[in-house]
Every structure is written in C-alpha cells, then in structure tokens.
Amino acid sequence: NEIPLVAQIICICDHYDILAGEISGERRMGHQHALNELEKGRRKIFSSELLDKAIPILEVWGPRNISWMRDVKNVHAFFISDPFDSLSQETEGDQEKQEDSSEKTFSPRQWTLARISSDFSFMENAEPICTLAKSSVCENFFDIVEDSGVRDTQKSLSKLKDGQSVTFSLPSKQGTTLELIFIRQKYGYEILYRGVNEAPLFTRKYSLFYQHFRKTPEAELLLDQKAIVKDVNERAVELLGFPRQGLIKKELEGLFSPFLSKAQLFSFRQFMTIVNEDIWSEEFSMVNGCGESYAVQVTLERLLGIENHQLTYLCRLRDITARKKMEQEMFHRDHALQLIVHNISGLTGEFFFRSLLQQLATITKAGIVMVGELTDEGSGIQPISFQQQNEFRDKEKYYLADCPCRKIIQDGEIFLSERVQETFPLDQFLHEEKIESYWGLPLRSQNGSIIGVLVAMNDKEIIRSKSIQAIVKVLQSLAGSELARMQTARILKENEQQLESQNRDLIRMNQLKSDMIAVTSHDLKSPLAAIIGYANLLEEYFPTMEEEKKIHYIKRIEEEGQKQLTFINKLLDLYRIESGTIDLEFKPKRLDLLIRDCIATREHVAGAKNITIELTIEGVPSPVLLDQVRMDQVFSNLLSNAVKFSPPHKNIDVRYNQEKNEINVEICDRGKGINEEEIVNIFDRYYMGRTNFDVRPEGSGLGLYIVKNIITLHGGKVSARNRKNGGSCFMVQIPVKNNEQNNE
Known part of the structure; x- marks a missing residue:
C-alpha cells in the first residue's frame, strides 16, 4: 500500500520483460510463460486488483513492445480508474439518482x-x-x-x-x-x-482529497460557503468533544465565538467577506464539549479549484497546549538566562568563571561547584575556579583515575542522584565531603573535542528540573566558549613569543647573510684581481723577467686560484646540505691516521708562524665507518681555524681518545678565544665572530656550519668552549661503527 501505483505498474512491466525475453520470435514463445509467472505473484508481489487491470493489456501489447506503458500519461490512461466517493450526507434516494445520472453521463x-x-x-x-x-x-x-x-x-x-x-x-x-x-x-x-469524460477528473481529485480528509491525524472540518459544518473527521470529533451529528450543520462562528477576542472575531468576519484572502489563522484557548480546557490553533483555508460546489472551506484545528506550556517555560527560562547573561557580561577569565559558578550553585542548590581544564594530554584536571560553601578556594591539579571526571571525559554528561561514594570508592575527596549527588558536564571546543569539565556536587540531592537543565546547558556552552577563548589566547601568546624569537633569528640571519654576501664578493674578487695582476705582469715582462720571478708569480696565481676553488667548493657543499643531496661514502678507516695526515698538510702553514701542532692518542685506535673525504674536510677546517687564530710561537693541542662506543677528538688553540655571547652561534650558517679580533678574519662563515652538518650525518656532535687560560677548544664526538654494525 505504501508503493505508488506508477511504480507498481513499471515493476509489472519489468517483470514481464525479464520473463518474456527479448523482442523477437522468442518473445511470442515466452509471452504466455511470463503471464503465468505474473499470476503466481498474485497477492504475494502484486495486488489482485492491479493484475486484473494489467494482464488484459499485456495480452495485447506483451508480444510487441511495452515500453510505452512506462510513460506516466499512458499509465493514467490505462490503469487509473475514476473513484466515486460520496462526501455529503445524501439520502439513499439521492445516491440512486446520482448513480442513474452517472450511467447517462459517463x-x-x-x-x-x-x-x-x-x-x-x-x-x-x-x-x-x-x-x-x-x-x-x-x-x-x-x-x-x-x-x-x-x-x-x-x-x-x-x-x-x-x-x-x-x-x-x-x-x-x-x-x-x-x-x-x-x-x-x-x-x-x-x-x-x-x-x-471531464467529470471523472474532478471526481477523482475530489475523492483523493476526501480520502486524505478522513485519514489525516489532524482535526479537520469541511464547511460550505456560509461556514456551516458539512463534515468532520474522527480527530476533530475527539478534540472538540461533541458527537459527529452534533457538529454537522453547526455554524463555525457560533462554535468558536465564545473563546475569541474582539479582534480575532473581527478578523474572522472580515475573512468571510473578503475573497482576496485565502487563509485565516488564530490561536486561542477554548473548552470542549467534555469540559476540558486547552489551547488550539485554528486555520481556515479556502478550497481552491472546487468552485460552485457545496464545499468552500477547510478548517484545521491543532492542539497546541503542550507548545504553549513549553513557551511559558521558555519565557521563564529566558528571563533567568537574561539575569545570568547580565551578571557575567563583560567578564573574562577567572572573574567570568566565578560569576558563572555562583549562578550554577544558586539554581542547583549545590554546595560545591567547579570549572576545570583538561591537562597532561587528557590525564589530569586543573581547576580554574572552585567554589565550596559560597567561598572560592584554590584547588590543586588532580588526575582522572578513579574520579567522576574520568567518566565525564569518556561518556559525556553524567548525573548521579545518590550513592556517589559507592560508585567511586577510591575518590578520597568525595568521601571527605560526604558527596551524595553529582552532576558533571563536558566543556567542548568549537571542533567538539573535550577541553574541560563543569561540575556541581552536594551532600544532598541536586535540583535538576527540565528548566534548570536547559539553563545549565547554556552555562555549559558559555563556560566551554570562555575556556576555549582562554586556551586560544594562551596559544596566540605563545605563538607571538615564538614569532618574536623567530623574527629576531631572521633579522640576525639576514644580517649574517648580508655580511656573507659582502665577504663572498670580496673573497671571489680578491683572488681574481691577484690572478689577473700576476698574469698581466707575466704577459708584459715575460721575455725579460728573471726565472725566479716567473716561478713566484705562477705559484701566486696557483695559490689564489686554489683559494677561489676552496671557497666555491664550500658554497657547493652548502647547497648540497641545504637541499639534502649530500652523499656520504662510508668505509672502514682509522680516524687517527686521517687526523695525522691533516696535521701534516698544515705543518708548513703553522711553521710559518712558529706554531707546533701536538697530537696525543689515548685508547686503541681501530677502523671505523666514515666518509674519508668529508671527515678530512672537517678536521682540515678545524685545524686551519686553530692555526689562523693562534698567535705566533704557541702550540696547538690535538687529543684523540677512542673508546669502545665513541671517539672523542679535541683541538685546542691558545688564541684570544671566542666571545661567550657568540659561542652559541658559531656553528650557524654565515656566522663569523664580530668581536675580539684585531683584524677581521678571512672566511665565509660557512666552514663550521658545514663541519656541524657533516658530523651530524655521521651521527656525532660538535661543540666549542673557551679555555680558562685563553684560547678555545673544539670537541668532536663520533660514534664507533664497524662494518658489522653498519650491515645490521
């Protein structure tokens, strides 16, 4: 009965198509089989009435093509008959006359x-x-x-x-x-x-309307042009409290006028006389025939499209007593909420929560109320505001285990009117305060996640009517919004501090970058100028120049070119480190021998300043996995810096200590050391010391940055410190990895 007629007909056509087969010679063979199968579905799949209409049509059209039957217009033409339902209280003679006339008309x-x-x-x-x-x-x-x-x-x-x-x-x-x-x-x-026939179209529409009128759960009355009741449905009889025959032929104005105000009665009479308006609706209280008082909404509607008929109006009645009661409760609730909003408006933070808790304690008669924030990744509660017996007190953070707040976080709102201590026997606070009733609500952020709790508890029963529940829901929402605002403000402040720190770092890095660009331009231009100068001298005076000078100029050109190549290689290493494309080739090598080679290559430079590099070895040196080229680059850089910043006639100490799991290398010079304020920055990109130098040192500020990244890629650490008696020390720690560990 719930399936529309058109859908049923299309379903029959689909069944027939499947059962009869494709439209061909076989279609005619399967035609009778399909009709027989449809008959088997009578009263199981399809109603008998529908099959009685469908099968005669399928007998004619089945062997051809029944796709036209799926057209809604054709469905109406074939299958929808014209129902004739009587709407008024005619006599049997009137009905016989109507039947006679229909035989002549249709x-x-x-x-x-x-x-x-x-x-x-x-x-x-x-x-x-x-x-x-x-x-x-x-x-x-x-x-x-x-x-x-x-x-x-x-x-x-x-x-x-x-x-x-x-x-x-x-x-x-x-x-x-x-x-x-x-x-x-x-x-x-x-x-x-x-x-x-044209008449059945009206009859059909009228019949469907009347069927709805009789079956609708809403109370309805049918009225004529003078608003006299012609028919009522069962719900209207029940609501008005009068028998059916007592309502029929009764004037609607006489039925409602004792309960209408003068303005409502005037609007009703105006509606009856002015044709331009189609609907009249009012709400009022009335007493039915059984003496019961209730609120009702009455809607009077003109029946359009049924002109020149005895039915002109449809009157619909709706019992709105429950709605009016709810509206009254909402009025009182809104009044209470206005007082709450007035008391807490303009407040934020702790003052806001204190005022809110005072309102909560007043309406629930709770002795203890609290707003708490969820902390420690959801394992603890930090009370923001805590009121006990009308006094605000400080309460320390507590953890959720074995307390009601844990259940609030897990399940949402909870209310226990009794046996709270029995439910949570391990909560010491509940036992100390002899808590018997508990009401807890979760506080949520805008994305729905729980960020805190709102709690009311008492040694007696807490008041929790529907009206109070609604008000507490509002308090819950307000508390959640304020707590979320506080957390957001806290995060914004932390972010602001972080941004300020990052901004300072960016300013410093920008200055370092500017300095690096200046140094870079100088370090690239100076060797080129020297190379060009020596080349011009050789070109101009080569035939007459002494052999010793020729060799000297050529060596200078080579040295300046090597400087430029070294600097360019540092820039390339910087790019590889920044882009993550630097590759290390790990092979078993003895680091102590590599350091000896680095010292040997720097001895002639150190000797020019009468500086001695002393190497001390502790432990048992053995091969470890490392990238020889990159590690050579590390210690060459550290030794070059030590020679560069050491005064003449001083020693450089290199201590090598290999233990089972770690190698420690320390390179110490006896220069002026590093400014304590700058020591934390010396491994930064582009950084060069700005103080404690008589002459600005050559360099790009990239060497130590590259050193740090190479050591980090080896799984080690590099650091720096100042010596007590002057000078600085650079410490390198590298984990010992043999070939077996690398394979693992």
Missing part, C-alpha cells in the same frame, strides 16, 4: 480494438467507434474527428515506424472526446480506443 471506460489502412479507411470494427463518437458509420476514420485536429494527427501518424505507438485525446464532430492509441502496422494502424 461513456464506457473499457478499451476496444479497431483497424484502419494506411489511408485511414476502416478495415475492422468501424461501427463501435462511430457509435462512441455519436456519429453514423463512416468509411474513413477522420470523418468522425473534429476537423481542427485532423492535420496534426495525420502528420504525427506518418512519422511512426512499424511497432511504434502514439496516444491522442481527440474530440469528435459531435463533441465527444475519444482516448486513442495508434500502433503502426505494415497494413496500416491498430487503434485502441475508449471514451473520455
């Missing part, structure tokens, strides 16, 4: 088959269709059709191909409307026809 509704040729001449069954059209027997079909529709109909029929169909509704020359379905055949056309 044409037959069954379908009849006729055949015509391609030139529209009748070939079979001409007499029945001519009789239906109230015409004498004719030879040509279009002799019975109104001339105005002949041309368009012929044009449409000429476009049909074999097996195709089209539906028409055509007036005859005598004024009778015919419902026609043409099916194109090789010899001409088959025609399915029947008479069409």
Whole structure:
C-alpha cells in the first residue's frame, strides 16, 4: 500500500520483460510463460486488483513492445480508474439518482480494438467507434474527428515506424472526446480506443482529497460557503468533544465565538467577506464539549479549484497546549538566562568563571561547584575556579583515575542522584565531603573535542528540573566558549613569543647573510684581481723577467686560484646540505691516521708562524665507518681555524681518545678565544665572530656550519668552549661503527 501505483505498474512491466525475453520470435514463445509467472505473484508481489487491470493489456501489447506503458500519461490512461466517493450526507434516494445520472453521463471506460489502412479507411470494427463518437458509420476514420485536429494527427501518424505507438485525446464532430492509441502496422494502424469524460477528473481529485480528509491525524472540518459544518473527521470529533451529528450543520462562528477576542472575531468576519484572502489563522484557548480546557490553533483555508460546489472551506484545528506550556517555560527560562547573561557580561577569565559558578550553585542548590581544564594530554584536571560553601578556594591539579571526571571525559554528561561514594570508592575527596549527588558536564571546543569539565556536587540531592537543565546547558556552552577563548589566547601568546624569537633569528640571519654576501664578493674578487695582476705582469715582462720571478708569480696565481676553488667548493657543499643531496661514502678507516695526515698538510702553514701542532692518542685506535673525504674536510677546517687564530710561537693541542662506543677528538688553540655571547652561534650558517679580533678574519662563515652538518650525518656532535687560560677548544664526538654494525 505504501508503493505508488506508477511504480507498481513499471515493476509489472519489468517483470514481464525479464520473463518474456527479448523482442523477437522468442518473445511470442515466452509471452504466455511470463503471464503465468505474473499470476503466481498474485497477492504475494502484486495486488489482485492491479493484475486484473494489467494482464488484459499485456495480452495485447506483451508480444510487441511495452515500453510505452512506462510513460506516466499512458499509465493514467490505462490503469487509473475514476473513484466515486460520496462526501455529503445524501439520502439513499439521492445516491440512486446520482448513480442513474452517472450511467447517462459517463461513456464506457473499457478499451476496444479497431483497424484502419494506411489511408485511414476502416478495415475492422468501424461501427463501435462511430457509435462512441455519436456519429453514423463512416468509411474513413477522420470523418468522425473534429476537423481542427485532423492535420496534426495525420502528420504525427506518418512519422511512426512499424511497432511504434502514439496516444491522442481527440474530440469528435459531435463533441465527444475519444482516448486513442495508434500502433503502426505494415497494413496500416491498430487503434485502441475508449471514451473520455471531464467529470471523472474532478471526481477523482475530489475523492483523493476526501480520502486524505478522513485519514489525516489532524482535526479537520469541511464547511460550505456560509461556514456551516458539512463534515468532520474522527480527530476533530475527539478534540472538540461533541458527537459527529452534533457538529454537522453547526455554524463555525457560533462554535468558536465564545473563546475569541474582539479582534480575532473581527478578523474572522472580515475573512468571510473578503475573497482576496485565502487563509485565516488564530490561536486561542477554548473548552470542549467534555469540559476540558486547552489551547488550539485554528486555520481556515479556502478550497481552491472546487468552485460552485457545496464545499468552500477547510478548517484545521491543532492542539497546541503542550507548545504553549513549553513557551511559558521558555519565557521563564529566558528571563533567568537574561539575569545570568547580565551578571557575567563583560567578564573574562577567572572573574567570568566565578560569576558563572555562583549562578550554577544558586539554581542547583549545590554546595560545591567547579570549572576545570583538561591537562597532561587528557590525564589530569586543573581547576580554574572552585567554589565550596559560597567561598572560592584554590584547588590543586588532580588526575582522572578513579574520579567522576574520568567518566565525564569518556561518556559525556553524567548525573548521579545518590550513592556517589559507592560508585567511586577510591575518590578520597568525595568521601571527605560526604558527596551524595553529582552532576558533571563536558566543556567542548568549537571542533567538539573535550577541553574541560563543569561540575556541581552536594551532600544532598541536586535540583535538576527540565528548566534548570536547559539553563545549565547554556552555562555549559558559555563556560566551554570562555575556556576555549582562554586556551586560544594562551596559544596566540605563545605563538607571538615564538614569532618574536623567530623574527629576531631572521633579522640576525639576514644580517649574517648580508655580511656573507659582502665577504663572498670580496673573497671571489680578491683572488681574481691577484690572478689577473700576476698574469698581466707575466704577459708584459715575460721575455725579460728573471726565472725566479716567473716561478713566484705562477705559484701566486696557483695559490689564489686554489683559494677561489676552496671557497666555491664550500658554497657547493652548502647547497648540497641545504637541499639534502649530500652523499656520504662510508668505509672502514682509522680516524687517527686521517687526523695525522691533516696535521701534516698544515705543518708548513703553522711553521710559518712558529706554531707546533701536538697530537696525543689515548685508547686503541681501530677502523671505523666514515666518509674519508668529508671527515678530512672537517678536521682540515678545524685545524686551519686553530692555526689562523693562534698567535705566533704557541702550540696547538690535538687529543684523540677512542673508546669502545665513541671517539672523542679535541683541538685546542691558545688564541684570544671566542666571545661567550657568540659561542652559541658559531656553528650557524654565515656566522663569523664580530668581536675580539684585531683584524677581521678571512672566511665565509660557512666552514663550521658545514663541519656541524657533516658530523651530524655521521651521527656525532660538535661543540666549542673557551679555555680558562685563553684560547678555545673544539670537541668532536663520533660514534664507533664497524662494518658489522653498519650491515645490521
């Protein structure tokens, strides 16, 4: 009964198509099988009434093509009959007269088959269709059709191909409307026809309306033009408290006027006299026939499209007593909320929560109330505001284990009116305060995550009516919003501090970068200037120049070119480190031997300043996995810096200590040391010391940055410190990895 008729019909067509097979010679063979299977579904899948209508049509159309049956217009033409339901209280004689008149008025509704040729001449069954059209027997079909529709109909029929169909509704020359379905055949056309009546369309619409009127759960009355009751449904009888016959023929104004105000009565009478308005609606209190008082909403609506009929108005009554009671409760609740909002408006932070808790304690009569923030990744509660016996107290953070707040975080709102101590036997605070009732609500952020709790508890029962629940829900929302605001403000402050720190770092890095660019331009330009100068001298004086000078100039060109190459290699290493493309080739090597080689290559530079580099080895040196080229780069850089910043006639100490799991290398000079404020920055990119130098040192500020990254890629650490007696020390720690560990 819940499935629309059209859907049922389409379902029958689908079943038939599946059962009968494709449209071909086999279709005719499966036709009877399909009809038999549909019969088996009677009262199981399809209603008997529907099958009684569908099977005769399928018998005619099944072997051809039933796709046209899925067209809604054709469905109405074939399957929807015209119901005739009486709406008024007619006598049996009136009903008999109506039946007699309907037999005279309505044409037959069954379908009849006729055949015509391609030139529209009748070939079979001409007499029945001519009789239906109230015409004498004719030879040509279009002799019975109104001339105005002949041309368009012929044009449409000429476009049909074999097996195709089209539906028409055509007036005859005598004024009778015919419902026609043409099916194109090789010899001409088959025609399915029947008479069409205008009256059943109204009757059908009226009948559906009346069926809804009788079955609707809303109380409704049908009224005539003078607002006199013509019919009532069961719900209206129940609501008004009068018997059905006592309501019929009663004036609506007389029924409601004792309960209407003067303004409402005036608007009702105005509605009855002014046709422009379609709906009148009012709310008022009334007493029904049983003496029961209730609030009612009355809507009076004109029935459009049913003019010149005895029914003109539909009156709908709705019991709104519960709604009015709710509105009254909401009014009192809103008044209480206005007081709350007034008391806490303009407050934030702790003052806000204190005022809110005072309101919560007042309306719930709770001795202890609290707002707490969820901390320690959801394992603890930090009370923000805590009131006990009208006094605000400081309460330390506590953890959720074995306390009611844990259940709030897990399950949401909880309310225990008794046996709180038995439910949470390990919560010492509940036992100390002899808590018997507990009401806890979660506080949520905008994304729905729980960020805190709102709690009320007492040694007696907490008041928790529906109205109070609604107010507490508002307090819960306000507390959650304020707590979220506080957390956001806290995060913003932390972010602001972090941004300030980052901004300072960026300013420092920008200055370092500017300095690096200046140094870079100098370090690239100076060797080039020297190379060009020496090359010009060789070019101009080469034939007359002494051999010793030639060799000296060539060596200077080579040295300056090597400087430039070294600097460019540092820039390339910086790029590889920044882009993450630096590759290390780990092989077993003895680091102590590598350091000896680095010292040997720096001895001639150190010797020029009468500086001695002393190496001390502790432990048992053994091969470890390292990148020889990069590690050579590390210690060459550290030794070069030590020589550069050491004064003449001083020693540089290099201590090597290899233990089981770690190698420690320390390179100490006896220079002026590093400014304590700068020591934390010396491994930064582009950084060069700004103080404690008589002459600005050469360099790019990249060496130690590259050193740090190479050591980090080896899994080690590098650091720096100042010596007590002057000078600085650089410490390198590298984990010992042998070949077996690397394979693991």
